Amino acid sequence: xxxxxxxxxxxxxxxxxxxxxxxxFVHKLKNKIGAENFYNEVIKEIxxxxxxxxxxxxxxxxxxxxxxxxxxxxxxxxxxxxxKDNTMQVRRILYSRRNFSKLI
Numbered sequence: 001x002x003x004x005x006x007x008x009x010x011x012x013x014x015x016x017x018x019x020x021x022x023x024x025f026v027h028k029l030k031n032k033i034g035a036e037n038f039y040n041e042v043i044k045e046i047x048x049x050x051x052x053x054x055x056x057x058x059x060x061x062x063x064x065x066x067x068x069x070x071x072x073x074x075x076x077x078x079x080x081x082x083x084k085d086n087t088m089q090v091r092r093i094l095y096s097r098r099n100f101s102k103l104i
Contacts, residue, residue, distance in 0.1 A: 006050045006088040014079075017093045018042065021077070042074050046081075046090055053081065053088045 018039075025035035049056060049072055059069040059080060067082035073096065080092040 006053055006083065006086050008046060008050050009087050009089045011089065011091045014090050014093055021093065038075065042077075042079065042093070045072050045074050046079065046088075049081075050088050053083050 022035045022039060025031050025038060049070075053070060056070050056072070059071045061069060067084060069080050069082055069091075072079040072081070076096050077093055078096045079090060080094070081088055081090045083089070
């Protein structure tokens, strides 16, 4: 088990989805403070996880994968990431009630 912090890398898919969620908070829900709080909570949870990213819940997929997916729960959303060497690659953020097996 490595004790130093991993490098965090964000995929373009994650960034696009995260931005869309934040826009939804601001424009549809008219809740800028909610968007800021959600943004801060997501970043905080990812950074906290980057200390030991492999010590958390794995996402068991029906698909054969080269890398194991892990997940983080923040409010009604699930963040998916993989670990490669000393890098934590944050790949997706999805509404938690979605059918993940079709999306990941």
